[in-house]
Amino acid sequence: MLHALEIITIVVTGLMVGVEFAVAFVLNPIFNALPGDSGQLGRAHGGRMLGAVMPFWYIGSLVLSALWAIAGWHHRGAGLVVIAAALLILSVIMSLLLLVPINNRSKTWTPENRPEDWKQQANRWDRYHYLRVAVIIAAFALLAAALA
Incomplete structure (x- = not known):
């Protein structure tokens, strides 16, 4: 079950990291170059x-x-999972305090x-x-390292 x-x-x-990476380094540069x-x-x-x-993906x-940290507490790599979870908490806090307020405004904008x-x-x-992408990449890397 733990596995x-x-x-x-x-x-x-x-998958979440991949989407957010694509937004940062693929989609937004494309949008910025459009006429x-x-x-x-x-x-x-x-x-x-x-x-x-x-929000559902981050949470x-x-x-x-x-859950992994709790279920695998006595297994190898548990410390890495706890740190990864802490980084994911940081990413949620960053989202709520820094990114969501701007996004809530900008998603309603039109040229008019x-x-x-x-x-x-x-x-x-x-x-x-x-x-935020750097934070979630670090969390993902720690989760992957916890399996190694």
Whole structure:
């Protein structure tokens, strides 16, 4: 049972990391290179779509990691799982305090109603997101190392 939990945790967390990595290093650079208002519209749509899914993914990864830490407390690698769970907690806190407020505004923007500083807000979101991606990559790496 523990082995199945370990695999499910790694797969769920790894997929989340992959999506967030793609947003940071593939999708947003593509959106930023699009002409006219297309990039801003794409980011707003992505904010609505992923904003609806990612809270469950982040919390799900955290819950699975916590369950793994509890179930595998006396097994090799438990300390790494605990640290990974702590990093996932940090990523949720970062999301709630730094990224979600910007996302909640930007997902409603259109070329007609966006604020003058929309590009600065998008750039701030990107910087916070890069940091969050680094945190969740570290958590994922620790989970993978706990199996090794």
